[in-house]
Ligand SMILES: [Fe+2]
């Protein structure tokens with residue numbers, strides 16, 4: 541099935557792929573279908589993704605031929621920190637107490653009551669059940685950060701191989717180290733301070749697979765540096781603002797300083813490249829950006845948590861429909877992505893196709909906010925790197 545949105549305003553390249561081709565379902569906003577797909581781990585504990593993107597050697601070793609990438613590389617060398625010694629791991633974390641505090645303050649995903657849960661199985665939930673939910677939700681959220689960081693580790697190793705320019709290979713090598721450190725900190729935080737792991741969310745998993753399985757080198761950047769890391773930057777920022785737990789606050793501060801540089805790397809690398817692409821090639825990139833946006837929005841339903849707690853999909857769907865404030869939060873989470881898509885020319889190419897589709901799924905806003913290049917120095921404030929330089 542195609543919709544009016546699938547018309548191709550640009551002419552000769554043929555129609556944009558349909559919703560079913562892009563994301564496996566026709567109705568982009570079908571909450572029940574989104575919730576029904578739950579992430580589970582393979583029985584042998586491995587997940588293999590074939591990678592058809594050729595590794596590319598370059599014989600042009602001139603460092604600084606691309607000055608903005610070179611500047612990022614120099615900055616990244618200064619900004620390295622040590623996950624083991626730069627964070628106060630000795631601090632104790634009382635997860636249940638923190639969840640109870642959040643719920644008392646009515647903060648975040650701390651639970652619903654009254655009209656929101658009326659007529660669903662959640663109506664019978666008491667404080668203990670919501671506490672169990674809050675703890676599970678935190679374990680789930682940090683688990684998704686951990687899996688996403690591993691995705692970034694694999695993707696940036698891939699960028700080292702596939703990007704054609706030496707300055708970008710140099711920079712990407714520093715990001716591989718950054719992402720290893722991020723995997724290290726989230727893994728340790730989950731193991732030592734929280735109370736359980738979740739497998740990767742099904743929708744996040746599909747997106748990471750699609751990024752890695754694409755044969756075009758720039759899609760790794762678009763999927764990982766612009767979309768996944770853009771969302772992560774906003775999500776980390778929100779959690780850092782919300783949590784009163786000092787170790788997590790500091791950990792997120794440091795990770796965010798790195799992530800802001802990573803998103804800038806994506807924008808700096810792709811901007812000139814996308815300026816040279818044909819209308820048809822840009823349309824393909826718009827299709828990929830939309831797929832990524834839908835997958836990331838789908839991931840926010842936390843279906844693995846509801847599934848583990850035995851809450852039926854129909855009840856979750858009812859509660860979601862009754863919590864309109866979630867829509868505003870969703871737009872906020874995309875606030876680091878939309879300005880960068882605009883800067884890359886993807887929002888407005890093909891007669892504004894991507895702008896209309898993002899509006900349809902309810903994630904567009906904040907397009908006038910600072911883009912990643914302007915953003916990275918502000919995010920670096922207070923990080924170990926900033927202290928070392930000053
Ligand atoms: Fe990261």
Ligand SMILES: [Fe+2]
Nearest residue numbers: 692769799802
């Ligand atoms: Fe990153």
